[in-house]
Amino acid sequence: MSSVRLIVISIMAWLGLGSPAIIETPDRWRPDPDVGLLEGMTLRIHWFESSAELREAAANNGQEKERGLLGYSIIRRNIETSEYVCDVYVVKMTGATVDGDRTTTFGHEVLHCFGLSHDSAAARTAK
Numbered sequence: 001m002s003s004v005r006l007i008v009i010s011i012m013a014w015l016g017l018g019s020p021a022i023i024e025t026p027d028r029w030r031p032d033p034d035v036g037l038l039e040g041m042t043l044r045i046h047w048f049e050s051s052a053e054l055r056e057a058a059a060n061n062g063q064e065k066e067r068g069l070l071g072y073s074i075i076r077r078n079i080e081t082s083e084y085v086c087d088v089y090v091v092k093m094t095g096a097t098v099d100g101d102r103t104t105t106f107g108h109e110v111l112h113c114f115g116l117s118h119d120s121a122a123a124r125t126a127k
C-alpha cells in the first residue's frame with residue numbers, strides 16, 4: 001500500500017460567529033504566508049447532521065473544543081506532488097437559512113482553502 005505524504009500547512013481554521021472579540025475587532029483576509037493565494041486545490045467536504053456531531057468529530061480528531069464551533073478546515077500540501085488538499089468540516093445545509101450561519105461558515109472555510117487567513121494586525125490598524 002502506498003502512502004501519500006502530506007504536510008499540514010495551516011492547522012485549523014475555526015469560525016466563532018457570535019464571539020464578541022470578532023465583532024469588536026474583525027480580522028481582515030490576507031494570503032497565508034505559508035500557502036499563498038491558490039487558484040485551485042482538491043476540496044473535500046465532510047458534512048455533519050448537527051453541530052453536536054461536528055464538535056464530537058473535532059474532539060475525536062484531537063482538535064481543541066471551542067464553544068460555538070460552526071465549522072473548520074484543514075489545508076494540506078502533498079510534498080511529493082506539491083498539490084493542495086483542503087478538508088472542510090461543516091453541518092449540512094438542508095433546512096438552513098440562505099446566507100445564514102451555515103452558509104457563511106461554508107464560504108469562510110472555503111476561503112481558507114484558497115490560502116486566505118485572518119490578519120488580526122491589519123484589523124487593529126484599519127480605519
Ligand SMILES: [Zn+2]
Nearest residue numbers: 013014015118
Ligand atoms: Zn477563519
